[in-house]
Every structure is written in structure tokens, then in C-alpha cells.
Amino acid sequence: EWWGPVFVEAYGATEVGTTCSITSEEWLEHPGSVGRAVPPFTPLVVDDQGEEVPSGTEGRLFFQDSTGRGVVYPGDPAKSAAAHLKPGVFTLGELGHIDRDGYVYIGDRVSDMVVSGGVNLYPAEAEQVLIGHPDVADVACIGVPHREMGEELKALVVLSDPEKRVDESEILGYCLQRLSHHKCPRTVTLVEDLGRTTMGKIDKRKLRSPWWDEPATTSD
Structure with a gap:
């Protein structure tokens, strides 16, 4: 409150950069969210069988990279491959859900x-x-x-x-x-x-x- 709604939050990883962002005004309307995906990424959530689930359903959070690159861990091809559901569709290891407005929420780490x-x-x-x-x-x-x-x-x-x-x-x-x-x-x-x-x-x-x-x- 002291600063006012001036912050922009970003979610992503060193290996891919920012995948989602959210302004203070958006966060007040969607508390707890890390924002909506930014190009070239599109978020999706899948179940344990790798099937996409409806909005609001908790599952494994993935991002589709329209460039086809996905996430690459330098010097660790096995880790890079394990992070992909299919070429260009990758996870950063989080569980979460997406609301009907496309805002992404992080629940927990899959490994935890x-x-x-x-x-x-x-x-x-x-x-x-x-x-x-x-x-x-x-x-x-x-x-x-x-x-x-x-x-x-x-x-x-x-x-x-x-x-x-x-x-x-x-x-x-x-x-x-x-x-x-x-x-x-x-x-x-x-x-x-x-x-x-x-x-x-x-x-x-x-x-x-x-x-x-x-x-x-x-x-x-």
C-alpha cells in the first residue's frame, strides 16, 4: 500500500526467460496469480496421463513455445528432454492451474x-x-x-x-x-x-x- 500499484511481477526461468507477467492492478483482481503468458508462450495444464485439463483444474503446468525451442538446460540433454511433453511443450516443474481469464496460478513443485x-x-x-x-x-x-x-x-x-x-x-x-x-x-x-x-x-x-x-x- 505504501508504494502503490507500481510493481510488475514476472515468472519464468533463466533457461527460457519470462513466461508470465502481471501488473499490480491485475494482481488485485487475480490475487495469487503470476499473470498471463507472454509471447511466444501459451500455458496449459495436464493430468498424470499428459491430457489437458479444463480451466481451474490443478495439474502439471506446461508452456507451449510457438518457436518450437522449449527449454534447454546447457550440458544436460537428459534434463532438457525430461522437461518436455512433446517438442516445444515444456514444464518448469510446477503444479498449478489456469483460470477462465487465462491467469496462471502456481500451486507447488512437482518434486515436492x-x-x-x-x-x-x-x-x-x-x-x-x-x-x-x-x-x-x-x-x-x-x-x-x-x-x-x-x-x-x-x-x-x-x-x-x-x-x-x-x-x-x-x-x-x-x-x-x-x-x-x-x-x-x-x-x-x-x-x-x-x-x-x-x-x-x-x-x-x-x-x-x-x-x-x-x-x-x-x-x-
Whole structure:
């Protein structure tokens, strides 16, 4: 509010440049969106079988490059090939949806998705709820091994006041009151920090590794 509606947000990657952009005025009308696609890109969302889904449906987000180039990762032809649904149609590894006006919304990273008992769970949904807890300064949800379900969702939480005693069950209860039970973490672990980079990014593979190096557990 202090600056006013003067910002333009861009979404894309170093290897392809900007794929979507949105002005402040547009964002106020489509909160949470990264904007509409810019030429030469056209967005599309597909299901697990690679079939395009209707607007508003969550799935794997792809972009069609009208030049036919797609995305190219220098020195890594295998990664470049894996990113393409077909020539010129590529993904940056995100899940998302497109509204009826063509605005793109990012849900989560495909690599961060947790499959628990055959159900796809998107950590970002729980993270967006938990960050609203007054005692939570930062949070990351990850998939950890579970003997029966394959994986379960765990929340790694950084407290706003490390000296304050906060019960993990209180944090879980906060999520359960605001999100479907199956989308909430089953366990909470308090940590000092999440190892964010200067760009604010989290290496979830690194966060997951201590649990995947240990035997699977069964939570209540």
C-alpha cells in the first residue's frame, strides 16, 4: 500500500526467460496469480496421463513455445528432454492451474509433492495455513517415510520466539481447524532455521534427507 500499484511481477526461468507477467492492478483482481503468458508462450495444464485439463483444474503446468525451442538446460540433454511433453511443450516443474481469464496460478513443485496412501498432497497448501499461526516465523512441509502409507507429511517449524514453549499439537490443531484433515501434516518438528538462501529459497531435498536415511516410522 505504501508504494502503490507500481510493481510488475514476472515468472519464468533463466533457461527460457519470462513466461508470465502481471501488473499490480491485475494482481488485485487475480490475487495469487503470476499473470498471463507472454509471447511466444501459451500455458496449459495436464493430468498424470499428459491430457489437458479444463480451466481451474490443478495439474502439471506446461508452456507451449510457438518457436518450437522449449527449454534447454546447457550440458544436460537428459534434463532438457525430461522437461518436455512433446517438442516445444515444456514444464518448469510446477503444479498449478489456469483460470477462465487465462491467469496462471502456481500451486507447488512437482518434486515436492507427497504421495501418501495413493493420495497426492501438496505441501504448499499446509504451509500457507501454518505460516498464519502467530507463533510460526517460517515453515516447510516435507514428505517423510511411513511404513503403511509410503509417505506422510511433516511440518518443520521455526518459532517466532525460540524461548517460548509451544506444543506441537497446538500447531497441528491450528492446521486441522483450517484445512482438510488429509492435507495437514501428521507430525511437527521444531527447528532453528530452514536454511533459506539469500533468494529465500529452500532446498527441500536437503531437508528430507535425514528422515529418508532412517527406517520408516508409523505415526498414530
